[in-house]
Amino acid sequence: MFALFSPGTELARFRRGTLPKIAVVVMLFIPLIYGALYLWAFDSPDKHVDGLSVALVNEDAGTTKDGEPLNAGDELVDKLLDGADLEWHATDAADAQQGVEDGTYYLSLTIPEDFSANAVSVGTDNPVPARLNATYNDSNNFLAGVLGKQAMAQVQAAVSSELGGQVASTLLVGLNDAGTGLRDAADGAHELSTGIDSAVDGAGQLVTGLDSLASGTVTLQDGALRLSSGAGELASGLSTLSAGTSSLSAGSSDLSTGAGSLAAGTATLSEGAGSVASGAATLNTGLGTLSEKLTAAVPQAETLSAGASQVSAGLDQVVAGLQAADPENPLLAQLQPLAAGAQQVSAGNATLQSGISDAAAGTGQLAAGSSALAAGAGDVAAGAQSAAAGAAQLSAGAADLASGAAQVDAGAHSAEAGAGELAAGAATLSGGTNDLAAGAGELRDGGTALSAGAEELSAGSHTLADALADGSAALPQDSSDMIDTKASVAANPVELDAEYSTEAASFGEGFAPFFLALATFVGALITWLLLRALPTRALAAGVSGFRALATGLVPALAIGLGQVVIMMAVLVWGLDIHPAYLIGTGAFLYLTTVAFLALQQMLIIVLGTAAGRVASLVLLMLQLSSSGGTYPVETTPGFFQALHPFMPATYVVNGLRALITGGVDARMWIAVAFLGILALVCIVISSVTAGRQRMWTIKRLHPELHL
Numbered sequence: 001m002f003a004l005f006s007p008g009t010e011l012a013r014f015r016r017g018t019l020p021k022i023a024v025v026v027m028l029f030i031p032l033i034y035g036a037l038y039l040w041a042f043d044s045p046d047k048h049v050d051g052l053s054v055a056l057v058n059e060d061a062g063t064t065k066d067g068e069p070l071n072a073g074d075e076l077v078d079k080l081l082d083g084a085d086l087e088w089h090a091t092d093a094a095d096a097q098q099g100v101e102d103g104t105y106y107l108s109l110t111i112p113e114d115f116s117a118n119a120v121s122v123g124t125d126n127p128v129p130a131r132l133n134a135t136y137n138d139s140n141n142f143l144a145g146v147l148g149k150q151a152m153a154q155v156q157a158a159v160s161s162e163l164g165g166q167v168a169s170t171l172l173v174g175l176n177d178a179g180t181g182l183r184d185a186a187d188g189a190h191e192l193s194t195g196i197d198s199a200v201d202g203a204g205q206l207v208t209g210l211d212s213l214a215s216g217t218v219t220l221q222d223g224a225l226r227l228s229s230g231a232g233e234l235a236s237g238l239s240t241l242s243a244g245t246s247s248l249s250a251g252s253s254d255l256s257t258g259a260g261s262l263a264a265g266t267a268t269l270s271e272g273a274g275s276v277a278s279g280a281a282t283l284n285t286g287l288g289t290l291s292e293k294l295t296a297a298v299p300q301a302e303t304l305s306a307g308a309s310q311v312s313a314g315l316d317q318v319v320a321g322l323q324a325a326d327p328e329n330p331l332l333a334q335l336q337p338l339a340a341g342a343q344q345v346s347a348g349n350a351t352l353q354s355g356i357s358d359a360a361a362g363t364g365q366l367a368a369g370s371s372a373l374a375a376g377a378g379d380v381a382a383g384a385q386s387a388a389a390g391a392a393q394l395s396a397g398a399a400d401l402a403s404g405a406a407q408v409d410a411g412a413h414s415a416e417a418g419a420g421e422l423a424a425g426a427a428t429l430s431g432g433t434n435d436l437a438a439g440a441g442e443l444r445d446g447g448t449a450l451s452a453g454a455e456e457l458s459a460g461s462h463t464l465a466d467a468l469a470d471g472s473a474a475l476p477q478d479s480s481d482m483i484d485t486k487a488s489v490a491a492n493p494v495e496l497d498a499e500y501s502t503e504a505a506s507f508g509e510g511f512a513p514f515f516l517a518l519a520t521f522v523g524a525l526i527t528w529l530l531l532r533a534l535p536t537r538a539l540a541a542g543v544s545g546f547r548a549l550a551t552g553l554v555p556a557l558a559i560g561l562g563q564v565v566i567m568m569a570v571l572v573w574g575l576d577i578h579p580a581y582l583i584g585t586g587a588f589l590y591l592t593t594v595a596f597l598a599l600q601q602m603l604i605i606v607l608g609t610a611a612g613r614v615a616s617l618v619l620l621m622l623q624l625s626s627s628g629g630t631y632p633v634e635t636t637p638g639f640f641q642a643l644h645p646f647m648p649a650t651y652v653v654n655g656l657r658a659l660i661t662g663g664v665d666a667r668m669w670i671a672v673a674f675l676g677i678l679a680l681v682c683i684v685i686s687s688v689t690a691g692r693q694r695m696w697t698i699k700r701l702h703p704e705l706h707l
Helices: 010-014 019-041 072-083 093-102 116-121 142-258 259-326 329-473 480-490 508-532 536-541 545-574 582-607 609-626 638-646 648-661 666-692
Strands: 053-058 063-065 068-070 087-091 105-111 130-137 494-500
Touching: 019 609, 053 072, 053 093, 063 072, 063 116, 072 087, 072 116, 072 142, 072 329, 072 508, 087 093, 093 105, 093 130, 093 494, 105 648, 116 130, 130 142, 142 494, 259 329, 480 666, 508 582, 508 609, 508 648, 545 582, 545 666, 582 609, 582 648, 582 666, 609 648, 638 648, 648 666
Parallel strands: 053 087, 053 105, 130 494
Antiparallel strands: 063 068, 105 130
């Protein structure tokens, strides 16, 4: 490892002096510087677009919505300015156009006059999407246009979302109005349903009543049949009764004939009645005697009853006294049954006394009756003689009468049975009539309910019809084309129209200014690697510094011209990139080559060959990251923005953009002037320095760092 710095190695010559050591450090850090500068410059340009200057023009005239003024353009401007996603500049159309053309603004966004009107047109008969007009200029910066398009797409999406919400709100309001009508229709349908239910219930009741009516009719028919049958049986029984009545008439005739025979029997009865009268007289005498004796026995019975009562009372007193004096006296057991018997005797005597009295009275009555019997028996004997003669005939007639009466009884039974069936039939008929009446009532109630349901049905149908009419009026009646148009506007309520002041035909054309500037600088760098910036022979000849400078510069300019011609040929015919100003582009590229050759020659002459070339490389790195050839310089860190105005590549890129994409303005002439002045200044400095180098020194003969 230590042999790296031995006298025999290439690194040994970097041990002497300060500049060689610095060169070693530069070699170590050149890759890092390249990588770090690029990563630092282009770390996240899309997150720093708030530095992009964008013109904002609001020409919206506003409109009215639901009788209220609406200016969607003003609302959009306020939101964009408050959001500060870009460096918005509210201005007018003329300033915006001029600013985009001369690079004051990278792009512009214009809100047209009819923006508000179109924003709410989806609910009208002429739906038109709202439009935003964006103007780009690729001469300002190609990637600035790309970032601007992304930003405009986000603006379009945000505005579309906002307007989409308003469109949805408009549609929902319409649907809500239609929904109100539909809800009214639903209420009407509910009333209609209720009416139908009532009608159904009434129809059910009507059917039930009809069923009851039919059932009652059947019952009535059955009862009528039974009534007819009973009436027939009644007629038959009445016929039988009539026949019995005829027989009864015949028996009555026989009874009249037998009345004579009864008279004879009555005579015999008269004789028996005489005998009865005689016996009754004898009985009357005996009963008189018995009545007298019973009457005489009544006082004796009373006396006996009084004595029995006294005996019973005395025994009761004796028993009570013994119980009070000596409850344990054994005599009590004998006297108590005796006292009870005395009570029974007393009660029996009383009954006997009453019976004797009643018997005496009855005997008297019986005696009176026997007297009457004797008298009556005499009368019977007299009458019996008259009745005896017809008794026999009456007996025969009675037999016939009994036979006829039997027939009458049979007929009567038949009539009774027929009458019972007639009554049952009448009852059945009555029940059927009641059922019929009940069925008729239910039929009436069902008809009433059906009528009420029909009224509700009518009212509900009117409500439904009115609500559906209102709902249909609230809903649009658009054609299929109009529906497609409104759907398209609702889906894409905002359209972004893009215009270009100057437009690059492709990414290659958009990046060509940056890569051509890089190519010319690298071409100059390679040229001075192969050519001597200041030939020593010219210095040794003692010529002026300018002539010595020209000795090295003129060949380099000739090679540079060849480089430009070749690049232009490949650019046009190989890459199919056609600059708007072909000759101007070629001339400007050669001016750039002259300036870069003069600049790098100056660095080599002033700083020395090695240091000058290293300085050229460092300058190249700084220009790549700060010229604004790729991303807008406003998206890079402040360090590169500070370097931007002083980097030659900045003006090369600006000039080539104007010449390739079109839109030549002051920036192109400034670039021409800057490069021309840079070339002249570098040539002057190189000439003065070369004139001083005509005198050789030890340091020049043996420089600290040489290639």
